[in-house]
Amino acid sequence: ADGGVGAAAREPPEEAEDIYTIKNQSAVECFLPCSCHDLQESLLSSASGYNNYRGILNWCVVMLVSTICSLFLLLKLYWYGILVDPIQVVKLFLKDPYSWPAACLVIVSNVFILVALYTERRLAVVSTYYVPLFISMILLSVVLCPSFIALLYVCVCFTVGGVLSLGIYTVLFLKLYSYQDTNRWCREIRQAKAKRLTHMYYFVFAPTLCYQLNFPRSPRIRKSFLMRRLFEMLFFMQLLVGLIQQWMVPTIQNSMKPFQEMDFSRMVERLLKLAVPNHLIWLIFFYWFFHSSMNFVAELLQFGDREFYKDWWNSESVTYFWANWNIPVHKWCLRHFYKPMLRKGINKFLAQTAVFLVSAFFHEYLVSIPLKMFRLWAFMGMMAQVPLAWFVSRFLNGNYGNVAVWISLIIGQPVAVLMYVHDYYVTHHGGTT
Amino acid sequence: ADGGVGAAAREPPEEAEDIYTIKNQSAVECFLPCSCHDLQESLLSSASGYNNYRGILNWCVVMLVSTICSLFLLLKLYWYGILVDPIQVVKLFLKDPYSWPAACLVIVSNVFILVALYTERRLAVVSTYYVPLFISMILLSVVLCPSFIALLYVCVCFTVGGVLSLGIYTVLFLKLYSYQDTNRWCREIRQAKAKRLTHMYYFVFAPTLCYQLNFPRSPRIRKSFLMRRLFEMLFFMQLLVGLIQQWMVPTIQNSMKPFQEMDFSRMVERLLKLAVPNHLIWLIFFYWFFHSSMNFVAELLQFGDREFYKDWWNSESVTYFWANWNIPVHKWCLRHFYKPMLRKGINKFLAQTAVFLVSAFFHEYLVSIPLKMFRLWAFMGMMAQVPLAWFVSRFLNGNYGNVAVWISLIIGQPVAVLMYVHDYYVTHHGGTT
Numbered sequence: 001a002d003g004g005v006g007a008a009a010r011e012p013p014e015e016a017e018d019i020y021t022i023k024n025q026s027a028v029e030c031f032l033p034c035s036c037h038d039l040q041e042s043l044l045s046s047a048s049g050y051n052n053y054r055g056i057l058n059w060c061v062v063m064l065v066s067t068i069c070s071l072f073l074l075l076k077l078y079w080y081g082i083l084v085d086p087i088q089v090v091k092l093f094l095k096d097p098y099s100w101p102a103a104c105l106v107i108v109s110n111v112f113i114l115v116a117l118y119t120e121r122r123l124a125v126v127s128t129y130y131v132p133l134f135i136s137m138i139l140l141s142v143v144l145c146p147s148f149i150a151l152l153y154v155c156v157c158f159t160v161g162g163v164l165s166l167g168i169y170t171v172l173f174l175k176l177y178s179y180q181d182t183n184r185w186c187r188e189i190r191q192a193k194a195k196r197l198t199h200m201y202y203f204v205f206a207p208t209l210c211y212q213l214n215f216p217r218s219p220r221i222r223k224s225f226l227m228r229r230l231f232e233m234l235f236f237m238q239l240l241v242g243l244i245q246q247w248m249v250p251t252i253q254n255s256m257k258p259f260q261e262m263d264f265s266r267m268v269e270r271l272l273k274l275a276v277p278n279h280l281i282w283l284i285f286f287y288w289f290f291h292s293s294m295n296f297v298a299e300l301l302q303f304g305d306r307e308f309y310k311d312w313w314n315s316e317s318v319t320y321f322w323a324n325w326n327i328p329v330h331k332w333c334l335r336h337f338y339k340p341m342l343r344k345g346i347n348k349f350l351a352q353t354a355v356f357l358v359s360a361f362f363h364e365y366l367v368s369i370p371l372k373m374f375r376l377w378a379f380m381g382m383m384a385q386v387p388l389a390w391f392v393s394r395f396l397n398g399n400y401g402n403v404a405v406w407i408s409l410i411i412g413q414p415v416a417v418l419m420y421v422h423d424y425y426v427t428h429h430g431g432t433t
Numbered sequence: 434a435d436g437g438v439g440a441a442a443r444e445p446p447e448e449a450e451d452i453y454t455i456k457n458q459s460a461v462e463c464f465l466p467c468s469c470h471d472l473q474e475s476l477l478s479s480a481s482g483y484n485n486y487r488g489i490l491n492w493c494v495v496m497l498v499s500t501i502c503s504l505f506l507l508l509k510l511y512w513y514g515i516l517v518d519p520i521q522v523v524k525l526f527l528k529d530p531y532s533w534p535a536a537c538l539v540i541v542s543n544v545f546i547l548v549a550l551y552t553e554r555r556l557a558v559v560s561t562y563y564v565p566l567f568i569s570m571i572l573l574s575v576v577l578c579p580s581f582i583a584l585l586y587v588c589v590c591f592t593v594g595g596v597l598s599l600g601i602y603t604v605l606f607l608k609l610y611s612y613q614d615t616n617r618w619c620r621e622i623r624q625a626k627a628k629r630l631t632h633m634y635y636f637v638f639a640p641t642l643c644y645q646l647n648f649p650r651s652p653r654i655r656k657s658f659l660m661r662r663l664f665e666m667l668f669f670m671q672l673l674v675g676l677i678q679q680w681m682v683p684t685i686q687n688s689m690k691p692f693q694e695m696d697f698s699r700m701v702e703r704l705l706k707l708a709v710p711n712h713l714i715w716l717i718f719f720y721w722f723f724h725s726s727m728n729f730v731a732e733l734l735q736f737g738d739r740e741f742y743k744d745w746w747n748s749e750s751v752t753y754f755w756a757n758w759n760i761p762v763h764k765w766c767l768r769h770f771y772k773p774m775l776r777k778g779i780n781k782f783l784a785q786t787a788v789f790l791v792s793a794f795f796h797e798y799l800v801s802i803p804l805k806m807f808r809l810w811a812f813m814g815m816m817a818q819v820p821l822a823w824f825v826s827r828f829l830n831g832n833y834g835n836v837a838v839w840i841s842l843i844i845g846q847p848v849a850v851l852m853y854v855h856d857y858y859v860t861h862h863g864g865t866t
Binding site: 035036037038039040041042043044045050051052053054055056057058059060061062066067070208210212213214215216217218272273275276287290291294295304305306307308309310311312313314315331335399402403406407410 | 468469470471472473474475476477478483484485486487488489490491492493494495499500503641643645646647648649650651705706708709720723724727728737738739740741742743744745746747748764768832835836839840843
């Protein structure tokens with residue numbers, strides 16, 4: 001009988017339940033759970049190694065939605081009234097309907113695409129010594145042309161349109177660089193085939209920065225998936241515009257006075273108050289851009305590779321975050337910048353710093369030129385990641401590292417935002433108010 | 434060469450990186466990544482099957498801490514001033530130092546423990562026909578005695594102390610029931626050995642409701658683990674008291690007027706306003722009680738089984754939530770109530786409803802008697818889980834089910850809280866104000 005009890009004690013309760021259906025009363029020793037405890041850790045203890053928190057993500061969504069709804073409806077409307085104006089963004093983009101600078105810039109970008117395609121077609125047939133020079137000139141002009149236009153164009157309201165069109169040109173630069181680089185590699189291994197115009201435009205619209213001759217294609221367009229992504233795109237777009245106009249802009253405006261007077265304690269208070277909407281907006285932006293929009297475009301083009309981000313939310317070091325939150329850019333940097341440098345014998349740390357340097361340049365480019373202010377805050381913000389990465393990897397790991405990454409995201413961004421807004425405000429409004 | 438390119442394309446980038454260290458320039462075809470995309474889904478798409486969101490949990494902690502800090506320091510202090518008074522709770526428990534009803538009740542509970550131990554010792558030697566009757570009387574008196582005292586004791590301020598001492602008696606009732614049940618099973622298989630007094634008290638203090646002859650023991654007391662849990666216990670205790678006094682009580686007081694006037698739209702507004710602090714307090718209470726406190730006690734007693742909760746945050750049905758958020762009670766219900774019923778041939782649905790009925794009784798018992806109000810809101814709240822469970826399992830699954838469980842938690846609790854507070858307020862303050 002003793003042996004029977006021991007066996008019952010070792011059996012998990014789920015199996016024991018099935019045994020109960022046996023109605024044999026003489027076998028009572030086998031299924032009476034005289035022992036029901038096992039040696040085991042709690043799930044939340046790090047020793048348990050458990051990490052399935054899918055439900056927590058849903059909790060965040062529920063709490064975010066309810067918080068935004070209640071804050072939006074109950075509090076903010078009382079304080080500032082309804083400030084949301086969805087048409088304002090369109091207006092900013094299309095300011096002065098007789099010139100439409102941003103829209104014109106976007107249309108002009110087709111010229112660069114066609115020149116790049118034509119160049120590669122010629123190169124497939126003949127190769128001349130001045131080719132690298134010519135290609136460099138095209139790529140350089142992709143970056144410089146819009147910035148000259150943006151700087152020469154005097155209207156102050158070009159800010160939003162400027163960021164959008166410069167962003168499009170930056171993406172185009174990265175795509176064309178990848179295009180010529182990949183084509184050169186292919187020529188080296190005698191696979192030279194400049195594809196037709198539709199293929200070129202497929203690459204331009206595809207949600208990737210890295211060119212390859214044949215992209216993996218998904219078997220069919222899933223209509224329900226497409227519709228859900230489209231709904232998300234439209235909904236989060238409105239939500240973003242609403243949150244920025246209703247929550248972020250008033251908070252920034254309120255924080256101007258303490259910043260002008262350099263009242264330190266109130267500066268910190270305003271910074272923390274700005275950190276919450278800024279972080280929420282950034283998270284919603286991430287989902288909107290990297291999940292909804294990119295998946296929508298990919299589904300429409302039957303583009304198969306949907307890895308637009310990895311699990312950056314688990315990142316325990318700053319390096320891991322930068323390598324996983326924006327996979328298209330990370331892939332480009334790795335393929336066309338970091339690895340070619342390693343192949344030339346440059347050591348890993350230098351190559352990594354160079355990648356951050358280029359990234360810092362483009363961050364600065366996207367902010368400074370539309371605002372017409374060269375303050376280097378964005379540049380320094382990106383370059384500060386190098387010592388921060390060293391610090392976090394040196395002193396913190398596991399969940400502490402993860403918390404450090406989150407805090408740097410939550411605090412770092414509003415600091416940079418406030419710096420620019422403050423300088424912009426001082427420049428344009430002087431010492432008044 | 435073509436075959437070489439194909440191979441390179443199929444290789445993951447990590448492996449490719451190692452290949453770059455080979456400085457053989459003639460092997461250039463092998464490692465130029467002419468192809469760099471794979472057919473794959475985004476992580477947040479449900480099709481990817483990915484669910485490691487450990488980082489999101491850390492994000493929640495960071496956001497909770499910062500929100501609580503900023504709300505606490507910046508907003509609430511302006512509105513209500515400092516309302517936190519850590520001594521008030523101690524005062525409530527020890528109100529009227531000449532009688533100390535709650536403390537006396539806890540001390541008296543030892544009598545029941547000793548009687549139960551003595552009874553089992555006698556039963557190990559002789560067995561008589563009136564034993565089941567006697568044991569039932571002891572168990573019944575464990576539940577009834579403190580409730581009589583609580584009802585007869587007229588002081589209104591017995592609320593907090595009453596809930597605590599009735600809670601302790603409820604736990605004791607479940608423990609003693611398990612004790613006699615398990616001992617009876619052991620006698621049936623001739624393992625009858627009533628253990629010594631220290632063993633009995635080990636069981637009384639151990640963080641479990643299910644008795645067994647030999648508990649699994651952890652090999653040693655980890656001092657750093659113990660200290661961290663102790664710090665968490667003290668910190669979250671203070672935080673809970675602070676949040677209740679500073680956030681929950683003012684919100685409840687503000688919601689009395691709309692509830693008395695039955696102003697429906699403002700009632701909903703107040704309910705939603707109460708839902709946030711109530712839910713946060715419940716979450717912190719969960720962590721404080723089921724992780725910090727129980728692990729602290731278990732570490733101190735070298736009690737090996739730390740499974741005090743399972744992954745209820747992922748629960749996609751109401752049944753799963755109730756079966757996983759409070760494992761000690763769930764284990765007790767399964768072992769001493771649900772499975773014995775199944776063994777007697779009662780069908781599963783009836784047995785499950787009976788479990789909810791008993792749970793509803795104890796919820797009502799813990800609220801009604803200290804408040805001296807028999808309104809059955811807690812009872813009905815628990816019984817409402819049966820149709821809710823049916824509804825969720827019938828119409829919702831996956832993440833939708835999970836969201837439904839979260840919403841029922843967030844909304845359900847404050848409804849019950851407001852019901853009781855409203856009735857308590859009307860009873861004690863009449864129609865005034």
